[in-house]
Amino acid sequence: MNNKIKYQQCKKCLYNSFHPLGIQFNENGICSGCEIHEEKNTLDWPFRLNKLKKIVKEYKSKKNNYDCIVPITGAQDSYYILHIVKNVLRLNPLLVNYNKYYNTPLGIHNLSNLRIKFDCDIIFKNVNPHSVKKITKGTLDKFGSIYWHCLAGHTVFPVQVASKMRIPLIIWGEHQGLQQVGMFSHLHEVEMTRRYRKDHDLMGYEAEDLIKEDDFLSESDLHEYIYPEDNLIEQIGIRGIYLGNYIRWDPKSQHEKMIKTYNFKSAQLPRTFDTYDYVDSYVYMGIHDILKYYKNGFSKVTDHACREIRYGRLNKYSAKKLIKKFENKTDNYINLFCNWLNIDRRSLKFILNENRNKNLWKEVSPNKWIKNNFYEKENLNQINKKIIYKINSNLIFKKEYKNNYITFDKGI
C-alpha cells in the first residue's frame, strides 16, 4: 500500500484506491475496473469474434503441425479456453502444463479429464522438487510469496516451448489487469508482455533478479524460469493473445457451461464462495490467500465479490456479508504445506505475520491483530441476493494424500 494514495472507495464495487494493481476513479466515484466492465455490455462481440478468427487464421499450420500453444491447469479458465480454441476457432493446440506441486486430487482429475475430452497433446514441465522448495523458501523469506514459482513457471514455460518448437501463437484466457482494475480497454487488445509479467505476476522479480540479489538462490535453481531472449521472441514472432478481448468474458457462466458439457469438477474451498476457479491448488485459496489478505487488506473473496457485483449477480450488501463470512477463515491444509517445505507451523505463522502491512493491521496484543477500517459508511439497501455456485465433487481432499501433495497421478 502506498501511503501517498488518498483513500477512496468505489461507489459500485468494493475495491478502493489501495488496490495493488492500481485503480482510477471517474468523476462519479466509479472505479476503472467497473468502467471497463461496462464495455462488456456495449461492445459488438460478434464483430470482435470475427476479428479474432482473422487473427488466428494466419497461424494455421500448413504442414499439419500445431497451430498454437495453450497453457493449462486443472482449473481456472483452462476448459473454456480449449473449448473456444478447438470448437470455435478450429485450431490444433499443443497444451503445456507447469507442475505447481500443490496439486489437489481434483486438479489432477480435471487435468486428466480435459486431456481425454479435448483429445490434445500435452507437455508437462516438472522442475525438480529440490529447486522448487528452495525457491519457495527464498521467495517466502524475501517478499512473502509461496506462489512465485507457480506464476513464473506457468508464464515462462509456454514461451520456452513456443521458441523451441517455433510455434508463435500462445492463447490465454482473461487479462487480470483488465478484468480486475480496468488497466486497459478491451479495444486496446493488449497482448502478453515480459514487462507485465515481471511487474505484476512476479511481484517485480524475474529469475535473473533473484539470482543476482539472493545469496540463497543460484542459477542452477532458477535457470528453468529464465525468459527467452527478446530477439529470439521477435525473430519467431511469438505473441500471446487474450481471448477476453474478443469474447465477452464471464467466468461463472463459462464454468457452468464446462460443468455441463465436459463434467468439469468443482468443490467448496475454505476461503471463498466461488467453487470453480482454484480447485486445483491446496494453497492458492489457503496460505497464498492469507498472505494476500495480510499484505493488501483484502483477499480473493473480495475479488470474487467485486466481479459478481459487476455482473449484477450480487449487490453490495450481500457481497459484504460473503466477505465477512470468508476472509478470516483458516486454511485447513497448512500442515500439508509445512510438511512439504519442511518448516514448522510456528515459523510459518511468524513469517505470515511479518508480511502484514502495518498501515492496514495493528497488533493489539501479542499475536492478536485487527485490521484498520478505512471504509466510509454507506447506507446500503439490505436486500439479500443469493448467489449459487454448483458443487459436484468432494474430492478436494483424499485420505491417502493426507500427508503429501500429489506430484503426479493418472487422475480419478
Ligand SMILES: [Zn+2]
Ligand atoms: Zn468499482
